[in-house]
Amino acid sequence: MRRILDFLEIPWNDSVLHHERFIGKDVSLSNVERSSDQVSKPDETVIKKTEEIHKNVHEWYKKAVSVVNDPARVDKPIVPE
Known part of the structure; x- marks a missing residue:
């Protein structure tokens, strides 16, 4: 998980x-506040980052190649025409 977040710059x-351990203890959530719903969707930031990856696929491909042990095994991005 650390490597994924680091790669996504999170x-x-x-x-x-274990964020769920804090809900109701150290963290209280409002039933009416819209942002409280985001806690049940912990991947929202990752989703936004993956959208960014699709927009800048070649830049992220270069980054992926730079962080793996065997760059030849990284598939080149498929870019729709």
Whole structure:
């Protein structure tokens, strides 16, 4: 998970793995506040980042190649015409 978040340029925090433990204890949620719903959708940031990846596929491909042990095994991006 750390490597994925690092690749997506999302800062790591230990609560990423167990954020549900804080709901109702250290974190209280409002039933009427719209942003409270985001807690049940922990991948919203990842979804936004993957949309960015699709928009800048060649830039992210270069980044992926730079962080893997065997760059030849990274598939080249498929860009729709």
